[in-house]
Amino acid sequence: MNASFRPFKGFSRLQWLLDMAAILAWGWLLVQYWLNGKMNLLLHPNYIWLAYSAGFFLLALGAIKLLQSLRRSRPPAEQLQHMALFPSGLSSLILLATALFGLQFTPQPFASEMALNRGVGETLTLTRSQPQAFRAAIKPESRSLTDWIKTLNVYPEPDAYTGQKVSVEGFTIHLPNLPESHLGIARFVITCCAADAYPVGLPVKLPDGDRTAYPPDKWFRVEGEMITETLDNRRQLVIQAKSLTDIPTPKNPYAS
Amino acid sequence: MNQLNNALTLFFSLLVEALPFLIIGVLFSSALLLFVDERKLIAVVPKQAFLAALAGSLIGFLFPVCECGNVPVARRLITQGAPSAMAIGFLLAAPVVNPVVFWATWIAFRDQPEIVFLRIGGSLLIATIIGYVFSTQADLRPMLQPTVARAMLLPRRSGQAKLGRPELAPLLQSGTFFLGQSEQPIQLDALGAAVVNPDLARPIPERLRLMLDNVVQELRELGGILVIGSAIAAIVQTSIPREVILGLGQGPVTSILAMMILAVVVSICSTVDAFFALSFAAVFTTGSLLAFLVLGPMVDLKNIALLLTVFRGRAIFYLFALAGQLTFLLALLINFYVS
Known part of the structure; x- marks a missing residue:
């Protein structure tokens, strides 16, 4: 010593x-x-x-x-x-x-399992932290997934967006309440740290009608246009996809 | 396996977010311990009980410490003759009503700024009420630990001797004395000075060295609790089924009770508890989050150990019972009328 x-x-x-x-x-x-x-x-x-x-x-x-x-x-x-x-x-x-x-330890970005556990949604519930920023002037096709969710929160009527072009990125999630022809495209939003990450997402109607080709947790860019469909007994905004492009997992997977 | 990884990711995310704030809190509290003279504050506090309680509650803005740092400060306030309303107000509000905690809560809940202001306002209100209630007990000594009660009267001569001050026989000093009250004559005009923060007499380099020692000690103690608290949050988040948490968290009364119990058990430091609460923000009612953020810094398991260095069990029971009931009422009002 x-x-x-x-x-x-x-x-x-x-x-x-x-x-x-x-x-x-x-x-x-x-x-x-x-x-x-x-x-x-x-x-x-x-x-x-x-x-x-x-x-x-x-x-x-x-x-x-x-x-x-x-x-x-x-x-x-x-x-x-x-x-x-x-x-x-x-x-x-x-x-x-x-x-x-x-x-x-190597932390893993949260994925569909966590999203299902936390309840993916297109609306932010009462107790959920509510993003205040809102940019209305943005072109529909340049809205990110979170921009869409924020827009929907302000004006939730799906028909108002029908026909608008969409190009969003996120990870896939096989929501059990959607038919096999649909999947969810989702992202986690964080305001502070991973502890408050909550998932937001929109249903996607696939061009080939079969989601088995798109396994959960893979990142895609979804391009298409908005339609209104009744899924799970609820009228909601759905992305009618024209194409899904494979993209690498972003370095910062969370949206803010 | 995936679930384990999620829990660990959550655990480390809480820790890396909270640690900087813990460090800031600890730095402030250590600096205060060694560089601030509370007597000057006591001199300017109003005498009227309600105002004294309010002033005591607001002093946190000058003393940005968490609940671990404020008990020693409150103890010095009491021994230096602060009115009981002021001391109690400070004890309960200082861990929340201060700039570091305000900043941390703001960062955690910047999407729900109402939580930040309700937290500060609620803590201020409850601390002032309890301070006012305690002011009916003008002489706090029956509620204090004997050592603290004695320190209110007797100079801590052994402490001063260590600092190298000449130890004079009491009656060789000039001044007015009480004789026959206790073993030692009590010097009337030196009562305040007798219990002054002893560290203020040390030279600056030594104080800086002691400050760093204190930083290490507090980081160790509070860091350990932070790790345990983060682990509990991560486990609750990932292992308890969502339906159970939702069922508990959405009920206006059950959510408040659950978060109050959690606040008492987890004992997480007030500079970082906002991040802990944030992990429940998605599923718990606003009132219950507020209950956690208001009650935790006033009442928790770790605090009992700290408070027992100042108060007797009975006084702590009163403090906890009052704080618990008032917090519950406040949270209930928020759940029913605000959110």
Whole structure:
């Protein structure tokens, strides 16, 4: 052991090591997620800077504390008094273990299974966060899927959009309440982080009338025009697809 | 397998979003602990109980700390002779009525700005009411832990001796004294100074070093709780069937009760609890989210441990019961009349 560690006795030395390891591991985790793009799957792009800044702060904090410990021969004699739910050693251990696991973990973008679990919808229910932005002047074919949903929220009558051109991107989802000739095209919308991701989507009437050629969770650009159909005992806006083009999963799969 | 991956993605997304705010909160609370003299505040607070409670509730804007940082500050306020209404108002409102929490809640709920303002307004209202109720107990000492009650009268001489101040025999100091009240003579005009934040006497470099030590300590303690809280949110989100959550979350009364229990159990820090609540925003009523955001910072399991360093069990029970009932009423009003 390093000579400067000698006066750190038993538990306090272990505690100190755990603290330093946890802080540095979390700092590295946040910076690494930013560098390799994993952060895109976790956060809204607006807040990614907060996360990597926190990472740099933690790395700096760890470095400063390490330098201090090399200069000083004992751990701080007087700790400010604290109370916590569980012992501090356990707390550091939880943090360290989580960070080490996080470094190995690759988050997956949410897909159709999650969408079915959360209930894909063309309307935003009362309790759901309600996007306020609305651009009415936009040309129909340049509306994204979320633009369509926002437009529908403001004026839900499907007939108002019949015949308008559509070109939207999203992942496929086999909704159980739709016939085999239809599938859903959906995207997750996030306002803050993946925790509040909720799916929005529209039904698509396929040109060849068979959805088995389009497995769930594949990304497509759907082009066609809007029609009104009664599906699942409800009159609703449906995309009559002319073509579905395979596209790669976007780097940032969430819409905002 | 997919479900596990979803749960982990959710878990890490909560953590990476919340951690920066936890760091900001911890930095503020550590700086306050070592650089701010609360006596100056007490001097300007109005004497009238209701106004004192309101002023105490608003002081959070100057002390941006979460519920873990505010208990030590409240304890110092009490020992330095703050009116009980002010101290209680501060204790309950400061974790919410402050700029860091406002910012975090705004980021989480920027699509529902009403939640942000209802949270701040609701916390302010409830804290002021409870502060006012506690003002009927002019002398807080029967409700305090004996050590804190004694600190209200007796100088902490051992603490000052450590700082290198000469330890004079009490009667060699000038001033007015009470004799025979306790083991030591009590210096009348030094009561305030006796319990001043002892760290303010340290030189700045030492204070900075202590501040960093405190940052590490608080990050460790609160970070551990954040990890547990995020794990609970992720598990609830992905493993409990949607119908069950929807059934619970859409009922105007059951949703409030469920979120109140969750707030007490999860004990998540107020600087980051908005992100936790956000993961329930899609299925829970607005009132219940508000109940979580208002009650959590006032009452939770972690707080019990913290509050027991200041109050006796009976006082904590009153605090919790009042806060719980008022929060429930507020959330119910929101569910029935606003949302």
